[in-house]
Amino acid sequence: xxxxxxxxxxxxxxxxxxxxxxxxxxxxxxxxxxxxxxxxxxxxxxxxxxxxxxxxxxxxxxxxxxxxxxxxxxxxxxxxxxxxxxxxxxxxxxxxxxxxxxxxxxxxxxxxxxxxxxxxxxxxxxxxxxxxxxxxxxxxxxxxxxxxxxxxxxxxxxxxxxxxxxxxxxxxxxxxxxxxxxxxxxxxxxxxxxxxxxxxxxxxxxxxxxxxxxxxxxxxxxx
Amino acid sequence: xxxxxxxxxxxxxxxxxxxxxxxxxxxxxxxxxxxxxxxxxxxxxxxxxxxxxxxxxxxxxxxxxxxxxxxxxxxxxxxxxxxxxxxxxxxxxxxxxxxxxxxxxxxxxxxxxxxxxxxxxxxxxxxxxxxxxxxxxxxxxxxxxxxxxxxxxxxxxxxxxxxxxxxxxxxxxxxxxxxxxxxxxxxxxxxxxxxxxxxxxxxxxxxxxxxxxxxxxxxxxxxxxxxxxxxxxxxxxxxxxxxxxxx
Numbered sequence: 001x002x003x004x005x006x007x008x009x010x011x012x013x014x015x016x017x018x019x020x021x022x023x024x025x026x027x028x029x030x031x032x033x034x035x036x037x038x039x040x041x042x043x044x045x046x047x048x049x050x051x052x053x054x055x056x057x058x059x060x061x062x063x064x065x066x067x068x069x070x071x072x073x074x075x076x077x078x079x080x081x082x083x084x085x086x087x088x089x090x091x092x093x094x095x096x097x098x099x100x101x102x103x104x105x106x107x108x109x110x111x112x113x114x115x116x117x118x119x120x121x122x123x124x125x126x127x128x129x130x131x132x133x134x135x136x137x138x139x140x141x142x143x144x145x146x147x148x149x150x151x152x153x154x155x156x157x158x159x160x161x162x163x164x165x166x167x168x169x170x171x172x173x174x175x176x177x178x179x180x181x182x183x184x185x186x187x188x189x190x191x192x193x194x195x196x197x198x199x200x201x202x203x204x205x206x207x208x209x210x211x212x213x214x215x216x217x218x219x220x221x222x223x
Numbered sequence: 224x225x226x227x228x229x230x231x232x233x234x235x236x237x238x239x240x241x242x243x244x245x246x247x248x249x250x251x252x253x254x255x256x257x258x259x260x261x262x263x264x265x266x267x268x269x270x271x272x273x274x275x276x277x278x279x280x281x282x283x284x285x286x287x288x289x290x291x292x293x294x295x296x297x298x299x300x301x302x303x304x305x306x307x308x309x310x311x312x313x314x315x316x317x318x319x320x321x322x323x324x325x326x327x328x329x330x331x332x333x334x335x336x337x338x339x340x341x342x343x344x345x346x347x348x349x350x351x352x353x354x355x356x357x358x359x360x361x362x363x364x365x366x367x368x369x370x371x372x373x374x375x376x377x378x379x380x381x382x383x384x385x386x387x388x389x390x391x392x393x394x395x396x397x398x399x400x401x402x403x404x405x406x407x408x409x410x411x412x413x414x415x416x417x418x419x420x421x422x423x424x425x426x427x428x429x430x431x432x433x434x435x436x437x438x439x440x441x442x443x444x445x446x447x448x449x450x451x452x453x454x455x456x457x458x459x460x461x462x463x464x465x466x467x468x469x470x
Contacts, residue, residue, distance in 0.1 A: 125280055126317035126376075130331035130383055131307035140330060144321040 001192045008183045015179035016200055022093065022175055023162045026100025030161065033101055034108025039138070041113045052109060059106035064167050068099045072171040092173035099168065104161040111157060115150035116142060148219050155212035159205050176200065228255040230289075231387055231418045232277060237286035239272060246272045248442035250286070256386075257416045261429040264439035265465055270422040271314075273439065274391050277420065278302075278309045290387070307335065310380030314392040316372040318364040318379070324351070325360045328379045337383065350378035354408050370401030374408055381412075388412065390421040426470055430454055438462045 041052035059067070072095035076088045090098075119142050127137035169178035176197055184193040232254040239247040246269045254260050262270045275281040276288060279295050279302050288295050295305050319327050328347035332338055338346070351357050354374040364372055373393055380388060390409065394402045406428050413419060413432050423429060429436055430450045437447040438457070446459045454470070457463050 120315075120317070122313055122315055122317035123319060126311075126313060126319070127331075128303075129278055129280065129306055129309070129311035130380070131303045131305075131335055132331055133303050136334050140334065141319045141321065148321075 001189075001196070004183065004187060004189060004192050004196060008187070011179060012176065012183065012196065012200065015174060015176045016204070018173070019162075019165050019175040020204070022096050022100065022165050022168065022173065023158075025093075025097040026104060026165070027158055027161055029097065029101035030104035030108050033105030034112055037105065037109035038112025038116065041109065042116045043134075052113075056106045056109055059102055064099065064103050064164055065170055067103060068095065068168055068171050071095045071099050071102075092168070092171050095171055096165070096168040096173045096175075100161055100164065103164065104157060107157050107160075108154065111150050111153045112146070115146035115153075118149050119145045151212070151216050151219060155209065155215075158212075159208060162205060162208070163201065228257060230255050231258075231291060232420070233287075233289040234277075235287045235289075237273070237276060237288065238284045239269075239276060239281060240284055241272070245442055247276070247283075250439075250442075250444055252437065252444065252447075254387075254418060254420060256418055259413045259417075259419045259421065259432055259434050260437060261433040261435070262420065262422045262437045262439055263424070263426070263429065263465070263469075264445075268439045269442050270439050271391050274389050274420060274422050277389055278306050278311055280311075307337070307383055308385050308387060310377075310383060310385035310388040312373070312376050312380055312388065312390045312393045314395050316364075316369070316376045316396070318367075318372050318376055320364050323361055323363050324356070324367075324375050327364070327375060328382045331379075332382055335383075343382070346384075347378070347382055350381050351375075353381075353411070354378045355404075368401060369397045370404045373397065373401075373405045377405075377408055377412070387418045387420070390419065390423065392422050392424070394423065394425055424469065426454065426466075438465065440465070 037052040037055055040048045041056075043049070062070075072090060072092065076090055079088050080086060116138075123141050123145065124137055127141045128134070132140075165175050166177040169175060169181070172178070180193050180197045184190050187193065230253050232252075234250055234252045237247055237250040238245070250273060252260075262273065264270050272281055276283050277290070279288075283296050286296070290305055291308060293300055293305055295302060318324075319330065322330060325344065325347055328350065329340065329343040332343040332346070333340055337343075348357065348360070351360065354377060356371060356374055356378070359367065359371065359375070364375075367375065377388075377393075393409070394405050397405065402425070406425065409419070409421070409428075410432055421429075421433075433450050435447060436450050436453045438445045438453065438459075438461075440461050446453060446457060446462045453462065454466065457466060
């Protein structure tokens with residue numbers, strides 16, 4: 001155990017750093033995707049609602065590992081076949097980010113949709129009755145209230161996404177699990193390696209959820 | 224009330240159905256400047272739907288609604304511009320729960336660039352004073368009683384300086400002892416010459432404040448007249464039956 005930490009500790013910490021970067025990138029784009037499709041699913045337009053629903057259904061209906069292979073291998077193959085000769089490839093980071101963003105984004109859009117719909121319709125009507133346009137009413141009145149109810153689910157989704165980065169070891173991104181596999185292969189100390197990795201995840205996620213509790217408390221001011 | 228005063232709202236052959244239900248079948252009515260029209264009728268008669276059509280919170284199926292000379296049923300009409308001049312007060316107050324009283328009142332005027340922040344605040348203070356809640360500027364809606372919320376809601380609508388006010392059962396969700404304070408604010412507003420359309424079950428208030436009472440049932444205007452005539456000597460049997468139940 002001590003030998004793994006002294007010899008491979010730095011390597012594992014670096015891998016954790018890459019895991020966090022991947023997760024943050026994924027979450028960042030997931031928020032944009034989630035907000036976009038979340039709003040799309042609540043606006044008064046049948047077409048928009050259907051588009052959002054189809055997106056969510058597709059992503060939810062495909063295992064993330066399949067999505068990862070599809071983006072990393074499938075998309076460049078398709079593009080190269082169509083355009084031809086360019087030998088386009090995606091880096092594991094690009095494909096991983098896209099994969100996480102799409103996957104998490106779909107779930108986020110459902111969280112955002114539910115959050116917006118949980119705000120009493122009267123809030124929107126009151127804002128509109130004063131002459132405020134839909135966008136301003138949404139931004140200044142509905143979303144701030146929706147976010148309060150969304151925060152616990154969003155944090156939960158963040159944690160799931162952070163853990164889902166481990167799936168991206170299959171496309172060769174050197175995140176924590178992938179790196180740990182190498183450590184295990186070098187040392188043959190499976191128990192120790194995976195115990196350390198488990199504790200590392202646990203540590204980061206515990207910090208995340210503790211901070212989430214604080215954010216929640218702050219947002220509840222005036223409720 | 225057609226003593227040469229400008230017509231503020233003119234509704235012609237308004238029809239509106241929700242799902243399979245024809246809520247409003249054929250409504251025509253004019254409201255002139257400074258007039259207080261109270262709409263009464265049994266529940267499900269379309270009173271609220273009618274009121275919500277007047278600022279297009281409900282889309283109408285056919286007919287026209289002219290407000291201040293603008294046909295609000297037309298697709299080309301910028302409904303937001305029209306709504307700036309039509310205040311609305313809801314049964315459930317609908318104060319913005321994420322904002323304190325002051326921000327509730329200044330949000331729309333500032334966002335819509337009707338005035339500077341300082342002016343908006345100054346106006347909000349005046350309006351709050353008018354409804355007797357000057358000390359509640361910093362309070363959040365959750366810290367107010369029902370009656371206080373509704374008075375803030377009225378003040379918030381007034382901050383846009385509308386020339387028409389719509390009231391959708393403004394006292395129906397209030398505890399009995401708070402009804403009076405809201406009705407008082409509305410009475411003052413009426414005596415200031417505000418054009419008002421009010422859906423309410425408060426017959427005493429209707430008798431005292433209304434220039435005209437409109438009885439709505441089954442999607443039609445059954446009868447309308449001054450409080451004296453409509454409440455004491457209704458022509459129609461349906462009006463009499465309704466009044467027997469509520470008076």
